[in-house]
Amino acid sequence: MNVTARQRVGWGAANVVVVLIAAIPVLWLVSLSFKDPTTLTDGSFYPHKWTTANYRGIFNQPLFTHALINSIGIALISTILGVVLGAMAAYAIARLDFPGKRLLVASALLIAMFPAISLVNPMFNLWRTLGIFDTWIGLIIPYMTFSLPLSIYTLSAFFREIPWELERAAALDGATPLQAFRRVIVPLAAPGVFTTAILVFLYCWNDFVFAISLTSTNNARTVPAAIAFFTGASQFQQPTGSIAAAAVVITVPVIVVVMLFQRRIVAGLTAGAVKG
């Protein structure tokens, strides 16, 4: 109501600045990915000569296409498993009283704090012995495990906020326990579970350390690891264009998800982090 025109302009300008700062490095990658190889090194922010050769190039490379399928499959499966296990534990932590709760919460935090690079070596040996080195399951297991602390923390913060009395109220109104759970609790818990799922998915999608050390072929190599193996069209050419194109391709799904669900993510991140 009491916003003056000057304030409006001021905040609008601030918004624009924030958006620009966040977007410029991304636009730069998009620009690189469309640059013709001859103008790749002109140092200009926008392409003078446009080409889609980089995109056609990476989609013709099994290294990239396989990696893309691996990334999507591995991240999705790990997310589902991790969130289901995390939700069970988080429910117990948020609602039930049991000895060992503090120990569980503390050790989950410690696991999240241990440097991942030092765990990779024993895992490498163990994975080879078990025959799961360079397989989907070999990456799903660490992703599921090391995202558990995150999902337990976020979900238990969420579950604490759910008014569980409603379940009893529904039962008094004649709902069966299953109905009460499905119609009352699930809709209330869904945003929290959903937000956690997105955070866990981003963690798996993002990971570089496990991906590069626990894979060796197209079998299970994910995109962040595959990018490191890109080569130029010839041996003497830098793979800059291909890397930029691949980077754009794996960023698009993230942008779509973030745009669709930004409200929930914001609510989720904020609720989860400050309370827990």
Add this chain to the structure above:
Amino acid sequence: MRPPLGTPRLGAVADAGVQVGQPPRKRMLTERQRAERKLAWMLCAPAVAVMALVAIYPIIYAIYLSFQRYDLRFPADKTWVGISNYTTILTSTSLWWQAFGVTVLITVVSVVIELVLGMLAAIVMHRAIFGRGIVRTAVLLPYGIVTVVAAFSWQYAWTPGTGYLAGLLGGNSAPLTHQWQAIPIIILAEVWKTTPFMALLLLAGLSLVPEELLRAAKVDGATAWQRFWRVMVPVMKPAILVALLFRTLDAFRIFDNIYILTQGSQNTRSVSILDYDQLFTALNLGVGSAMSVLIFLFTALIAFGYIKGFGAAAPGQDVRGVR
């Protein structure tokens, strides 16, 4: 302050009240509690099993290796050496302390900048008059982008010939090949990538500041600056501290950005990069594992320090479900 319907004690007492004349009230309680415990353990069992099987073994193994002389180039020489790996790291080479200094520098500078920028971004998001969705999406964008990808973007931007930023620092030199230019670039990449995280946590804190309080302060003649320090900051304190804790822990273990930007050349190694070199390039598993344990101890120390500093606002204090 919600009615504790879910808590066992109330229900158990009510039940005992109904069944008049049943002396073992206490038994009823434990009966309930036992059922609750059993359910809780059953629910936690899969998560605990997975974490124990997958995470605990490598952690224990890494700690065990840190007390061994174990170099993959000379595997036959593997012996128990006590704490000598640690003393080697901490006293006989300058590598560790050099990397430690760089890590602390990057951590402190980037976390301070992120706090300031994150606060500004949070206020802008909070006050966004139009295009709230666009602003939020844009702010979340860097957080969602794969770190390796973002690091490549910065690397190309600062590479002479390819990048639009390379000429910025003057001359034809490659900024990433000089320590005192590379470190600010690493900090810039880190700040760009993780400020959104800080901004979102601060936004949560900001939404807790009662609007009437700000208005009252304004009526009383407080300047914008005073309203910020005297009204907003005290209310936001828990959010600020949580944001600082998580970011500090993460920044101290910085790896991907440096790995892509400089590969740790020109003395830009962080402790994690140094550790990686020991484990994967030098194949010295004993010393490498000892470094991992040291990194872990330092992060634990940071966490402990913050939690002591926070007092009641610390994360985990609340997780027990006691409010």
